[in-house]
Amino acid sequence: MNNLVIAIDGYSSCGKSTTAKAVASFLHYAYLDTGAMYRGVTLYLLENGIAFDDMVRIEAALREDIHISFRRNRRSGRNELCLNDKIREDDIRQMRISNAVSEVSVIPMVRHAMVAQQQRLGRKRGVVMDGRDIGTTVFPDAEVKIFMTADVEVRARRRQEELAAKGEHVPLTDIMENLRKRDHIDSTRAESPLRRAADAVLLDTTHITITEQVDFVLDRVSAAL
Numbered sequence: 001m002n003n004l005v006i007a008i009d010g011y012s013s014c015g016k017s018t019t020a021k022a023v024a025s026f027l028h029y030a031y032l033d034t035g036a037m038y039r040g041v042t043l044y045l046l047e048n049g050i051a052f053d054d055m056v057r058i059e060a061a062l063r064e065d066i067h068i069s070f071r072r073n074r075r076s077g078r079n080e081l082c083l084n085d086k087i088r089e090d091d092i093r094q095m096r097i098s099n100a101v102s103e104v105s106v107i108p109m110v111r112h113a114m115v116a117q118q119q120r121l122g123r124k125r126g127v128v129m130d131g132r133d134i135g136t137t138v139f140p141d142a143e144v145k146i147f148m149t150a151d152v153e154v155r156a157r158r159r160q161e162e163l164a165a166k167g168e169h170v171p172l173t174d175i176m177e178n179l180r181k182r183d184h185i186d187s188t189r190a191e192s193p194l195r196r197a198a199d200a201v202l203l204d205t206t207h208i209t210i211t212e213q214v215d216f217v218l219d220r221v222s223a224a225l
């Protein structure tokens with residue numbers, strides 16, 4: 001049983017994607033950043049002036065105009081998000097998208113479209129997915145389920161460093177507010193809210209390094225094989 005699904009869910013900026021990428025690379029598995037997909041939809045709606053409560057236009061856009069995919073950057077080896085075949089990786093990471101994405105990801109028809117695509121992309125298994133509802137909704141039968149959490153200030157500092165490395169300098173208080181707001185909306189929405197699956201293992205990353213996070217997940221993978 002080599003082709004597992006590894007679900008890494010949890011709060012914003014806990015190190016989910018860094019851990020998931022490293023685990024995928026170690027196992028030679030595919031990696032899917034499901035948050036990037038919701039960010040891509042948000043970017044499209046903002047750029048096209050579509051209000052988040054305009055269900056008619058959102059439905060039409062999802063059906064006909066929004067095409068989300070990933071392309072591997074040969075130089076960095078990273079998967080980059082493409083919106084309608086154009087790489088938009090840097091744009092989706094900006095604060096303006098972080099500030100709006102949770103309002104878009106509560107919309108049931110957006111979730112249905114993204115979940116269906118995620119299930120298609122993972123159907124062959126052998127994949128590490130990070131997000132909010134992977135272990136509960138996208139792949140409830142995932143063999144390994146991790147639920148990540150960390151102190152909000154520690155998370156905000158890490159996020160601040162990531163943004164600064166890309167030239168976006170944001171006060172710590174703004175980032176903390178964004179993380180708290182997203183966690184709240186993500187955890188309280190009606191459709192597939194962020195919650196720990198009954199069979200997910202809790203991983204608190206407040207005081208541990210990336211290497212320790214990766215080792216923790218790989219230990220769970222060994223136990224599942």
Ligand code: C5P
Nearest residue numbers: 034035036038101102105131132133182
């Ligand atoms: O993982 P990331 O922080 O990039 O996700 C951005 C947002 O996308 C989350 O705050 C959440 O609102 C939404 N999301 C979601 N379900 C997922 C992944 C992300 O609702 N599986």
